[in-house]
Amino acid sequence: MAINLKGSSPVDIPAQGLNGLEALKTSSADNMDKVAAIKVNGEIKDLSTEINSSAELEPLYTDSPEGLQILRHSAAHVMAQAVRDLFPGTKVTIGPAIKNGFYYDFDYERPFEAGDLPEIEKRMVEIIEEDLPFIRSEVPSSEAIEVFRSQGESYKVELIEELSEQKISLYRQGNFTDLCRGPHLPSTGKIKAFQLTHVAGAYWRGDEHRAMLSRIYGVAFADQESLNAHLKNLEEAKKRDHRVLGRKLDLFSISDDLGPGMVIFHPNGAMLRHIIEEFEIQEHLKRGYELAVGPQLLKAELWKKSGHFDHYRENMYFTAIEDQSYGIKPMNCLAHMLIYASKVRSYRDLPKRYFELGTVHRHERSGVLHGLIRVRQFTQDDAHILCTPEQLKAEIQSILDFVREIMAIFGFDYDLEISTRPKKSIGTDEDWEKATKALIESVEEYNLPYQINEGEGAFYGPKIDAMLKDALERSWQCATIQCDFALPDRFDLTYVGSDGEKHRPAMIHRVILGSIERFLGVLIEHYAGAFPLWLAPVQTIILTITDRNIPFGGDLSKTLSGAGIRVKTDFRNEKLSFKVREAQVKKIPYMLVVGDKEMEAGNVTVRLRDGRNLPPMSPGELIDRIRDESEKRR
RNA sequence: GCCACCGUAGCUCAGAUGGCAGAGCACCUCACUCGUAAUGAGGAUGUCGGCGGUUCGACCCCGCCCGGUGGCUCCA
Numbered sequence: 037m038a039i040n041l042k043g044s045s046p047v048d049i050p051a052q053g054l055n056g057l058e059a060l061k062t063s064s065a066d067n068m069d070k071v072a073a074i075k076v077n078g079e080i081k082d083l084s085t086e087i088n089s090s091a092e093l094e095p096l097y098t099d100s101p102e103g104l105q106i107l108r109h110s111a112a113h114v115m116a117q118a119v120r121d122l123f124p125g126t127k128v129t130i131g132p133a134i135k136n137g138f139y140y141d142f143d144y145e146r147p148f149e150a151g152d153l154p155e156i157e158k159r160m161v162e163i164i165e166e167d168l169p170f171i172r173s174e175v176p177s178s179e180a181i182e183v184f185r186s187q188g189e190s191y192k193v194e195l196i197e198e199l200s201e202q203k204i205s206l207y208r209q210g211n212f213t214d215l216c217r218g219p220h221l222p223s224t225g226k227i228k229a230f231q232l233t234h235v236a237g238a239y240w241r242g243d244e245h246r247a248m249l250s251r252i253y254g255v256a257f258a259d260q261e262s263l264n265a266h267l268k269n270l271e272e273a274k275k276r277d278h279r280v281l282g283r284k285l286d287l288f289s290i291s292d293d294l295g296p297g298m299v300i301f302h303p304n305g306a307m308l309r310h311i312i313e314e315f316e317i318q319e320h321l322k323r324g325y326e327l328a329v330g331p332q333l334l335k336a337e338l339w340k341k342s343g344h345f346d347h348y349r350e351n352m353y354f355t356a357i358e359d360q361s362y363g364i365k366p367m368n369c370l371a372h373m374l375i376y377a378s379k380v381r382s383y384r385d386l387p388k389r390y391f392e393l394g395t396v397h398r399h400e401r402s403g404v405l406h407g408l409i410r411v412r413q414f415t416q417d418d419a420h421i422l423c424t425p426e427q428l429k430a431e432i433q434s435i436l437d438f439v440r441e442i443m444a445i446f447g448f449d450y451d452l453e454i455s456t457r458p459k460k461s462i463g464t465d466e467d468w469e470k471a472t473k474a475l476i477e478s479v480e481e482y483n484l485p486y487q488i489n490e491g492e493g494a495f496y497g498p499k500i501d502a503m504l505k506d507a508l509e510r511s512w513q514c515a516t517i518q519c520d521f522a523l524p525d526r527f528d529l530t531y532v533g534s535d536g537e538k539h540r541p542a543m544i545h546r547v548i549l550g551s552i553e554r555f556l557g558v559l560i561e562h563y564a565g566a567f568p569l570w571l572a573p574v575q576t577i578i579l580t581i582t583d584r585n586i587p588f589g590g591d592l593s594k595t596l597s598g599a600g601i602r603v604k605t606d607f608r609n610e611k612l613s614f615k616v617r618e619a620q621v622k623k624i625p626y627m628l629v630v631g632d633k634e635m636e637a638g639n640v641t642v643r644l645r646d647g648r649n650l651p652p653m654s655p656g657e658l659i660d661r662i663r664d665e666s667e668k669r670r
Numbered sequence: 671g672c673c674a675c676c677g678u679a680g681c682u683c684a685g686a687u688g689g690c691a692g693a694g695c696a697c698c699u700c701a702c703u704c705g706u707a708a709u710g711a712g713g714a715u716g717u718c719g720g721c722g723g724u725u726c727g728a729c730c731c732c733g734c735c736c737g738g739u740g741g742c743u744c745c746a
Contacts, residue, residue, distance in 0.1 A: 611705090
């Protein structure tokens with residue numbers, strides 16, 4: 037038989053029964069001490085797997101994405117062994133590899149604490165130094181259930197029972213055996229660089245009605261340098277945290293006195309927000325949307341009619357006015373539907389697209405609040421499109437275009453996710469199917485990659501979400517396109533078709549940025565606070581050198597603000613280097629230095645945020661330059 | 671809401687074992703009038719998150735509450 041290393045010529049091997057490691061050595065693969073596993077005809081296997089027929093082999097190194105995943109998964113097993121050694125009676129549950137590392141969920145008599153981590157790490161190092169082999173075995177599931185049951189590992193028993201497979205695979209290193217599909221490293225000694233990072237609570241099987249387990253997170257990399265680089269990255273990401281920059285750049289604050297999840301926008305933040313809202317209104321008007329405005333309070337009766345009262349009540353705030361119950365809107369759709377319903381609509385009028393920068397309130401549970409990204413009051417760039425069923429797909433696709441164009445302007449990449457019918461929902465099976473199909477087809481015809489989230493849709497319809505990432509690479513839902521046949525039905529919305537009969541329109545709920553607050557949070561991290569000129573709340577700052585230059589600086593300031601440029605002045609009696617430093621820290625794009633030279637020549641010297649100096653120019657030239665750059669949205 | 675951790679000056683943070691609360695920056699005053707990332711000197715600044723308890727005495731120990739951070743669940 038013959039084996040060949042991927043990308044090189046076949047090597048004859050004399051006998052069968054070589055394992056992956058030996059086969060790789062025979063075919064002279066290099067860097068053997070960094071091999072995590074082996075690909076046999078493209079399939080990832082343990083190095084101990086026997087190669088019993090001719091095959092193409094490819095070594096998987098610990099610094100490749102797949103190799104790293106194996107390494108991290110093996111690290112999770114090592115951690116579980118360490119925890120079991122140190123805390124007898126701990127039940128193990130699951131422990132997968134994740135981005136940058138791994139976790140394992142445990143059930144112990146008390147939750148684990150940060151203080152337990154050094155001890156666990158120490159034990160892990162010992163296990164790694166023992167270089168224990170990971171040994172795979174396959175046993176009938178009934179046998180495995182017996183073994184785990186006798187050890188009191190009730191969670192493992194539950195997992196195996198659900199697997200409903202005849203044979204299941206186990207991995208053992210030293211005294212620790214775990215239910216696992218594998219593959220794993222050949223031995224614990226291959227784990228070169230790891231660190232336990234934090235503990236957290238996590239529900240068994242992600243269900244808040246079940247046991248709260250104790251999760252320990254760790255990071256692991258192929259070598260210490262990579263681990264150090266990762267930790268350094270984390271430090272850098274912290275500097276981009278929108279909550280930190282929000283304070284430093286004086287954009288916003290969240291005060292205990294106001295209540296959690298409520299944001300105050302300071303002048304700089306309010307300006308940034310205003311620029312984005314103004315931009316959005318223009319972009320919507322361009323695309324055939326009409327403006328609409330609805331009230332904050334709507335009668336509870338109306339929320340009962342829409343289904344929000346039954347399906348969304350725990351997220352809503354209610355109040356009473358003269359014995360009438362009112363709900364504060366958590367969504368903007370009802371007012372828009374009432375606008376639609378205010379007169380008879382013809383098929384010739386459709387689609388109707390109502391746009392509102394709609395402020396909503398939602399009762400978010402205290403534990404989920406997060407800076408600007410998860411708040412209790414926020415403003416959506418919300419629109420509702422009422423259209424004929426035939427127009428639905430074209431409308432969805434034009435929204436996908438809209439999202440693409442806007443995200444390109446801000447320089448965002450995004451991932452699409454489609455969410456289907458949740459348990460708690462309204463509407464008929466047929467409508468759900470129709471709506472879900474419309475969304476999937478729209479995305480597929482665009483050849484866009486997407487992921488399906490079963491059961492994650494809104495209660496009235498399925499949705500497409502666009503996810504943006506923050507500084508720590510956490511994904512946040514921003515744009516969403518939701519297809520809805522149920523609410524038009526509940527509100528008896530109709531249009532008169534060409535046949536003269538009444539028909540039911542479809543409704544699309546959609547946002548492009550999502551919530552202005554969340555988008556700003558992600559945007560601040562995206563630009564690390566150094567906004568492009570068109571977004572910068574303060575575009576220019578005038579820095580005088582001596583008090584003699586103040587009148588000239590004052591005139592310049594008037595000229596610039598008269599031309600619509602956002603300008604600030606720093607006329608304090610401080611050294612220029614000090615003023616430059618402060619402007620630099622505030623990430624102001626244009627610093628205008630005015631001293632005696634400029635005063636005499638009637639021009640300005642420009643220092644850019646990146647440290648470059650521009651040749652002296654007249655105020656008129658500066659205005660043109662700034663306008664030009666702003667228009668290009670750079 | 672659940673689990674762990676945290677809360678000291680406007681900000682960032684130090685305060686062994688319980689015994690008169692500190693630094694840097696910011697702020698105010700004065701001097702300096704200065705050319706591209708921090709001029710010098712002086713000054714003021716606290717219910718030590720809140721309430722209760724233990725103690726001769728609590729920033730420190732205990733309980734409850736409020737708020738934040740990281741996760742889980744939920745979600746724009």
